[in-house]
Amino acid sequence: MAGKTWITGPNVEVTLHSDDVGSPSVDLQGIIDTGASVICLDSRIAKRLGLVSSDKRWVEMADGRVVASPGYSARMTIPALGFDSFVQVCAVDMEYPSNRILLGRSFLRDYIVNYDGPKEQFQFHETSRDQQYYFDHDE
Amino acid sequence: MEPDSLDREIEAYRLLLPGIKERYGSVWALVADLKLIKTFPVFSEAAQYARQHFGKQQVLIRHTDETKLEFAPFVLVHAEK
Numbered sequence: 764m765a766g767k768t769w770i771t772g773p774n775v776e777v778t779l780h781s782d783d784v785g786s787p788s789v790d791l792q793g794i795i796d797t798g799a800s801v802i803c804l805d806s807r808i809a810k811r812l813g814l815v816s817s818d819k820r821w822v823e824m825a826d827g828r829v830v831a832s833p834g835y836s837a838r839m840t841i842p843a844l845g846f847d848s849f850v851q852v853c854a855v856d857m858e859y860p861s862n863r864i865l866l867g868r869s870f871l872r873d874y875i876v877n878y879d880g881p882k883e884q885f886q887f888h889e890t891s892r893d894q895q896y897y898f899d900h901d902e
Numbered sequence: 903m904e905p906d907s908l909d910r911e912i913e914a915y916r917l918l919l920p921g922i923k924e925r926y927g928s929v930w931a932l933v934a935d936l937k938l939i940k941t942f943p944v945f946s947e948a949a950q951y952a953r954q955h956f957g958k959q960q961v962l963i964r965h966t967d968e969t970k971l972e973f974a975p976f977v978l979v980h981a982e983k
Contacts (some may be wrong), residue, residue: 782953796976803974816908817952817963825975832972836949836963849949851963853972865976 766889771795771843773883777864779804779852780838781812788812791864793841795885797876799867802839806854808862809835822853830855844887910936911962923966934961 777793789808803822818834832853840847850870875888914936922931922938929941930948934956942948948963 782958794976796974798975799973800969801972801974803976815958815960817949817961819908819912820968820972821970822972822974825977829971834963836945836952849946851945851949853974855974863976865974867974 767845768889769844769887771885771887773885775841775843775866777866778840779808779812779864780840782815782837783813786813789862791862793864793866795871795876796865796867797871799865801865801867801869802850802852803832803865803867804852804854804863805857805861806833807857807860808864809833809837809852809854812837816854818851820853822855824855907960908962911960912964915962915964919966926966928965928967930963930965932961932963934959 773795775793775795777791778788779791780788789812791804791808801820801822814835814837816833817836820832820834821829822832823829832855834851834853836849837852838848839850839852852864873890875890877886877888878884879886911933915931915933918931918933918938922929922941926941929943930945931941932939932948932952934952939961940951942951945963945965952961952963
């Protein structure tokens with residue numbers, strides 16, 4: 764049986780939810796970025812949502828700067844993709860406030876994605892491939 | 903970044919990592935109170951477990967295949983109006 768397919772533009776509406784019950788969520792502009800290895804956002808947003816960091820990473824930016832970046836666990840919803848789950852996001856101290864969130868390969872891992880250049884559309888295909896397909900095992 | 907309790911969890915994780923990889927392979931590891939709590943096949947399960955059992959306590963969730971450096975290459979060009 765064929766899996767689900769979604770079609771989106773390069774930008775999608777994303778909502779990040781607070782860890783605190785009753786706190787407001789934040790609506791963001793998601794940008795599909797196959798050049799990014801992670802999901803990445805402005806650190807102001809993580810602070811506004813009261814997220815608790817669950818890792819620390821080094822992230823190389825487009826201009827070659829390497830910056831320290833806390834990783835946060837956050838519930839993310841993307842209606843255009845029927846997505847509602849917890850993800851790890853890297854927060855970067857950006858010079859200017861930004862409501863954009865890069866949807867990098869750590870997010871795209873769960874889909875097979877085709878890009879239609881003339882239409883500027885992405886086709887997301889659900890995949891049933893399990894973790895073994897994506898990560899090398901030592902065993 | 904300022905050193906905090908997460909740094910201690912990361913240091914504990916580094917010491918635990920060879921054993922975690924040997925026993926569990928390619929997984930998301932949840933480390934809290936300097937101990938491996940549980941491993942998970944997907945991040946969302948680890949995050950929800952951490953929320954349910956540790957609340958706002960600082961814990962580490964990291965994949966055993968993590969790379970040392972992540973990339974966030976984003977450039978947006980606007981035409982002049």
